[in-house]
Amino acid sequence: MEEYAVIGKRIPRVDARAKVTGEAKYAADYEMPGMLWCKVLRSPHAHAKILNIDTSQAERLPGVKGIITGKDFGGWRWGWMPKTRDEAPIADDKVRYLAEAVAAVAAADEETAEEAADLIQVEYEALPGVFDPEEAMKEGAPQLYDHVKNNISWEFHMDFGDVDKAFGKSDLVREERFETGRVTHGYLEPPAAVALWDSSGITIWAAKQSPYFLYRHLAACFKLPLSKVRVIQPFIGGGFGGTKNDSLAGDFCAVLLSKMTGKPVKFVYNMEEELMTSRRRHNMVVYNKMGMKKDGTITGMHSRVVADGGAHTAIGPLTMYLTGCMSTLPYKLPNFRHDAYRVFTNNPVSAAMRGHGITAEIQMEMMAEELGIDPLDVRLRNAITAPHKTINKVTVDSCGLKEGLEVLAERPEWKERAARKQDDAIAHGVGISGTSYLSGARQRGHQSCAAVVRLCEDGSIDYLTGATDCGQGSDTVLVQIIAEELGLTVDDVDIKRVDTAVTPCDAGSYGSRVTVLAGEAAQKAARDVREQLAKFAADKWEANPEDIVFENRQVYVKGSPDRSMAFEQLAKIACYSGAGAVIMGKGYSEYGIDILDFDRGAGNSGTAYSFTSQLSEVDVDRETGFVRCKKMVIAHDCGRPLNPINVEAQNQGAAVQGLSQALYEEFKMDQGRTLNPNFVDYKMVLSPDTPQIEVIDIITDDPHGPYGAKEASEGAIVSAPPSVVSAIHDATGIWFKEQPVTPEKVVMALKEKKKSSK
C-alpha cells in the first residue's frame, strides 16, 4: 500500500488544546448584550386537549418581555418526510406526551423566565393515554392522531426469497422474543442555543450535530429564504443521534421570541427537562424466527418488530428502515422477511441513536447451542466474505469479519475460558459477537456534502466544511486529509467552525458518514488546490503540472529535486504574480447517488460496511446478580484507520455505551412519566464499572472510502451488547433476551434455574 505522511498517524486532535484549557465554547457559553432568557412551559399530562391558555398573570411579572403559545406558529409542522410532518414547535391543539412544550416565555433573566412560565395557566381536558405499543395497535385503543388508524406511525415490510419454504427445509426453527430497552444518548451537554432575529434574518448558535437540519427547519417555519438563516456551530458536547440531529421546541421558541422582542434570546434545557423530552432510542419488541440446518447454516429469518415510537414520527422511518435492511449482514441470509411497525404512544418521542441491532446475533447462538455447535463455529460458518451481495442488494466490497473472529479465537481469554470457570460465588464467562454497521449513510434527499479549501498567501490553509465534529474527532481526520493531499502538516490547515452562511452544505453527523463522505469532498477540494498551484510551479520550471510533487511542505519536480521550493513560496508566486490569483479549491462527495428502494428495503444504505468482532469477559456475582465486565477485545474492520488513536477511542467509547445499555441503563416509565430523569437513577456507567478495552484494527482497505477508510464510530456499540449477553450466558447458562440485564433479572433467573433443576 501507499505510504502516507499524515494519514494513518496517531496525531493529537486539532481541538484538543481548546478542550483541555476550557477555552472551547459550547452553546450555553455564549451570551450577548441585552440577551433575554427563554423558558419553555411543559405539559403535566401525557395526553390532553389544550382548552385555554391564560398568560395574563405571567405578562404582568416585571422583567417578562414576551410570551408565546402554539398558535403563534400558525399551525406549522415538521417531520422527516413530507407525509410525516406531525410535530409542532409548541403543541397547539393537544399534548401527546408528558412534558411536551405548551408555551414559552422570554424574560430579562433565567429566574424570571422560570417564574413567569409557572404563572401561565393552561386548562386541559385530560384524555386516556396509551403507553404500550402492542396495546396501542389494538382496535379501540386511544388514538393520538385522528387520521392515523391503530396508531401505526410507520410500517416497513421486506420480503426476499421464500422464508416459509426455508423454514420447511430447516432442521431447527425457533422463535424468540427480545426487547431492546428504553435508553437515551446521555450526552452531558444539555440542548442550548442563542438566537438573534435582525434585519439580516435569523442567526442562531445552537448545539446541533447536524446544523443543516435546523437551517432548513427554521427557513420553513419562519418562511425565510435559506440565505436569511445562519446557523453557527459552537463546540458540541456529544450527540449520538436523535435530539441533536433534529430541532427542538427551544430552538423555534428562542427565534420567535427574538423576532417579537428584537433581542437575542437564549435557552438552556436543564438535565431533567432534557431526559424527560429528549428523543430516545426506540424500545423494540422483536419476535424473531430463525431456521437452521444441523450444521449451523442459517436458512432464513422472519422478524416482526413492534417499536415504541412515542408521540411523533421524527426520524423514525429511517430507524425502521435500517433495522430491517441491516439484518441481512453480516451473516449469509438467503431468505428474509421483516415486518416492522412503529407505533405512536403517549411516551416521549423515539428517534435514531448510535448503532442498531442485537437480536439475530443472540438468536443464532441460542440455536447453535441447541444443535451442539460452538459459538465461534456458527459465526464462521455463516459469516460473509467480500465481495458479497445480500438478498436485498446490499453490496459489500471489503469485509474483515472472519479475520476478526479468527483473531479473537486465538486469544487466551477465549481459548482458556473453560479452565477459568469455577463453580463458586463469582461465575466467569466469555462471549463473542460478529456484527456489521453501515458506513457513509445516506438519507433520502439532502445528501449534498462539499468542501472549500482556500489558500492563504503565506501558504497556510483555510478549510471550510459543513460537517460537524460533535466529539468523534472528524475535524482532525478531515484536516489530516487536506494536509496529506497538499504535502503539509496538520498545523498548516485551519478548519473553520460550521456556519451555514459561509461553509458549504453538509448532511450532518449521523450514520458514520463524515470521514467517508465529507472526507471524499475534502480530498477533492485539496486536489483542486494542488492542481491550480501545480500550474504555477510548472510554468516556473517549464515542467508538466502532473510532475509537480507536494511533500514535506516543499514542492518539486518529480525526478529532479534540485527544482524545488517551499510550499509557502509557491503560494506567494501564485497570489502575487500578475493580477494575483485567488486559489480556492472545491469538491463534493459523489457517493450516494444510487437510488434506494426505501419501500422494499433494497439497495445500499451506506457506501460501505464495517465489521466488528468482539470478545467480552464478565464476572457474574451469583448472590447479588451484579455483572461486571472485566475485559473487551474489539477486532474492528474500519477499512484503514486514518487516525488510529482516534479509531481506538471511538471503539472504546461506543463499546462502553453499548455495555451500559446492555447491563445498566433504563428509563423507568409510569403512564408516560419518566420516573428517573437523572443520570444516577438512570444508571449511566462510571469509570469503576468499565472494562479494559483492547482494540485491534483489521485492515481491509475499502475500495470506496478515502484512503480505504470506513465507519469507525458506531460499530462497537452494535458488537458490545451481544458479546456481553453471550458472556453472561457462558457464565450462568441463562439467555437474557431483554436489556438491560439488571442484577434483579439475574438473581431471579438464577433462582428459577435452581428450582427447575431440582
Added chain:
Amino acid sequence: MERKEIKFVLNGKPYEMSIPPWRTLLEVIRDDLKLTGTKEGCGQGECGSCTVIMGGKTVNSCLVPALEAEGQEITTIEGLAEAATLHPIQEAFVEQSGMQCGFCTPGMIISAKFLLDRNPSPSESEIRDGIAGNFCRCTGYTKIIESISAAAEAMKGGT
C-alpha cells in the same frame, strides 16, 4: 435584594464580590466571572462537569453556595496552564486523546489534578476511583485513564 459580601482567591487572583445568598459557586464562576471553562451538565451534583478545587478539595460547584467560598482558594480549569504552557495533565490529555466532545474534560482534569496532588503514582484502580464522580459519555474512560496515568509518569520529580 439582600446581598452578601465575599472574598476569595480564584486561580491565584483575589476577588471581592457582593452576591445574593442563594447564588451557587458555579453561577459566580460562569455568570459573574465569565469563566465558562467550568461546565454545567446536570446541575444536581451527579455528573462532575462543574468540578473545581476549593479549599484543597474537589467540589461540585453547582451544589456549593457561593458564600462558602469566603476566604477560600479556588482552582478552575482556566487556572492550570501557565501562559502558553499547558499543565502536564492537560498535556497528557492532548497526547493520549483523553477527550472527545470535551464537555466533561475540564471537570475530569480537575479531578485528575486533585488525585495526583495527593497520590503521585496511582494504580489503575485508584485512577478509576479518582474520577468516579465524573461522567464521560464519549470515551468509555479508557483514554482518560491512560492520560492520567501518563500525566503521573510525566510529573514524577515534581511539577
